[in-house]
Amino acid sequence: MCEGHRRHSILLHEMVHAATNRYHGIKWKAEMRWLAGAGAPVNLNDFILGSMPREIFSLYASLFVVVFPDGGLEQFAHFLLTQ
Numbered sequence: 001m002c003e004g005h006r007r008h009s010i011l012l013h014e015m016v017h018a019a020t021n022r023y024h025g026i027k028w029k030a031e032m033r034w035l036a037g038a039g040a041p042v043n044l045n046d047f048i049l050g051s052m053p054r055e056i057f058s059l060y061a062s063l064f065v066v067v068f069p070d071g072g073l074e075q076f077a078h079f080l081l082t083q
Contacts, residue, residue: 009042009043010043012040012041012042013032016035024046032046033059036063039067060079060080067079
């Protein structure tokens, strides 16, 4: 993750806290997922830690389809390895 992306993801992380609550609860996770789906530079690890591996894979797959609608399996594997 480049420095600019990291800074933006931290700012968004804290803005979502300001808009929802101070915990990583349901509202906070929903807003972070919405931002991720909209293409915002969020750090997915901020809100998926503690999730089941299948849920993590599903989340990354959903994000991949949004970001790379014509992407193939090799591109998806690369995407997973670079997150």
